[in-house]
Amino acid sequence: MKKILGILLGIIIISINIITLSSCNKHKEDNVKTHNSFSENHKETIIKEEMKEEEKKFSNEGMDVSIVQDIIHRRYKNHGEKIAFLTFDDGPSTNITPKVLDVLKENNIKATFFLCGKKIKEQEVSKEIIKRILEEGHSIGNHSYSHDYYKLYPKENTNIDAFMNEVNETNNLIKEAVGSEFKTRLIRMPNGEMTRRHNKDKNIDKLMEKLKEIDMYSVDWNALTGDEEGKKNKSKGELLQYLKKTSKDKDNLVILMHDAGHRKNSLEALPEVIAYLKSEGYEFSSMK
Ligand SMILES: [Zn+2]
Numbered sequence: 605m606k607k608i609l610g611i612l613l614g615i616i617i618i619s620i621n622i623i624t625l626s627s628c629n630k631h632k633e634d635n636v637k638t639h640n641s642f643s644e645n646h647k648e649t650i651i652k653e654e655m656k657e658e659e660k661k662f663s664n665e666g667m668d669v670s671i672v673q674d675i676i677h678r679r680y681k682n683h684g685e686k687i688a689f690l691t692f693d694d695g696p697s698t699n700i701t702p703k704v705l706d707v708l709k710e711n712n713i714k715a716t717f718f719l720c721g722k723k724i725k726e727q728e729v730s731k732e733i734i735k736r737i738l739e740e741g742h743s744i745g746n747h748s749y750s751h752d753y754y755k756l757y758p759k760e761n762t763n764i765d766a767f768m769n770e771v772n773e774t775n776n777l778i779k780e781a782v783g784s785e786f787k788t789r790l791i792r793m794p795n796g797e798m799t800r801r802h803n804k805d806k807n808i809d810k811l812m813e814k815l816k817e818i819d820m821y822s823v824d825w826n827a828l829t830g831d832e833e834g835k836k837n838k839s840k841g842e843l844l845q846y847l848k849k850t851s852k853d854k855d856n857l858v859i860l861m862h863d864a865g866h867r868k869n870s871l872e873a874l875p876e877v878i879a880y881l882k883s884e885g886y887e888f889s890s891m892k
Contacts, residue, residue: 666714666743666890669789669821675856676824688857688886690715690877691825693747693792696723696733697865704863705736707874714741714890717863718792718823721749721774724781731781738782743890745790745823749773753795762800762807768814790823790891791815797822823891825860827851829877831870832862840873847877857886 672689674680690708695701695717708715717737724730737744748756749770756767771791779786793800800808812822830838830846838846851857861870861877881888 666716666892669823669891672823672858672891673821676826676858680856682855684855686855686884686886688859688881688888689891690859690861690888691718691745691792691823692716692861692863693718694723694751694862694864694867695719696727696730696737697863697867698727698729698733699865700863700867700871701733702736703871704874705733705740705742707871707878708742709740711875711878713878713888714743715888716743716745716790716823716890718745718747718790719774719778720747720751721770721777722751723864724774724777734778734781738786741890743790743892744778744786744788745792745891746771746774746778746788746820747792748794749777751794756794757800757805760803761805762811764807764811764814767811771815771818771820787819789819789821791820792823796824798824823858825858826854827857828860829870829873831867831873837869840869840876843869843873844876844880848880857881 667687667689671680675687690713692701692704692715696719701717704715719734724734734744748767750756756763756770775786775788778788797808797812815821827847827850829843830850831843833846835842847859851859859877861867861874863870878888
């Protein structure tokens with residue numbers, strides 16, 4: 605009898621151990637599962653935060669043109685950040701644009717180049733410069749083909765067909781240089797959209813609609829070095845002063861500059877312009 609009781613007791617103890625062990629294992633498994641899902645969630649959170657960080661830094665990909673338009677038209681709700689978009693119009697030039705690219709590279713800054721089709725067509729080497737612009741992470745926009753106000757805005761009203769033809773011609777020339785998959789959503793009207801509106805151009809809204817049909821959007825500016833304003837060939841000190849004046853009290857800047865062949869002074873001013881903006885706490889971004 606004692607023997608039987610002993611065996612029974614033995615069986616009970618073993619069973620309890622097995623149950624305890626398996627429940628322990630289950631607990632461990634649950635723990636691992638919880639830990640794994642915690643790691644997954646944690647990983648996701650980190651990735652999301654990194655993405656936010658990237659967005660904050662306005663990575664090489666550039667900022668969406670709709671936000672840039674909001675900044676220009678003072679609709680942008682500022683979140684405390686200071687952003688500067690350097691934009692260069694009227695290129696590419698064979699003498700100035702590559703040097704502008706050198707300065708940007710030295711400073712690890714991405715910018716936006718609004719190109720004229722005519723300039724691309726004039727010099728075969730332009731195509732290599734355009735490739736370099738993209739390879740180095742900058743953005744490219746369209747600045748018409750001819751830049752000729754009389755052709756584009758006869759009697760102060762945009763000739764929509766002529767304008768759209770020039771936009772397409774320039775887009776095609778850029779594609780020839782960098783590949784048929786190239787697409788830009790950026791257009792800067794010669795002399796600016798705001799000037800057209802100020803001059804009561806009656807076709808301007810229609811033109812914006814036409815551009816939207818091909819997913820293109822007008823980008824003006826809200827600050828400038830004045831390199832094409834008033835007195836030509838301002839010194840680099842004068843250009844910097846002009847920028848300080850036009851950027852005063854603005855947290856977000858879309859800065860108009862030029863990299864045409866005769867804009868040696870703009871190139872000379874560029875390192876100081878960048879140093880000034882950095883000292884004021886601006887981060888730089890391109891756009892898309
Ligand atoms: Zn221009």
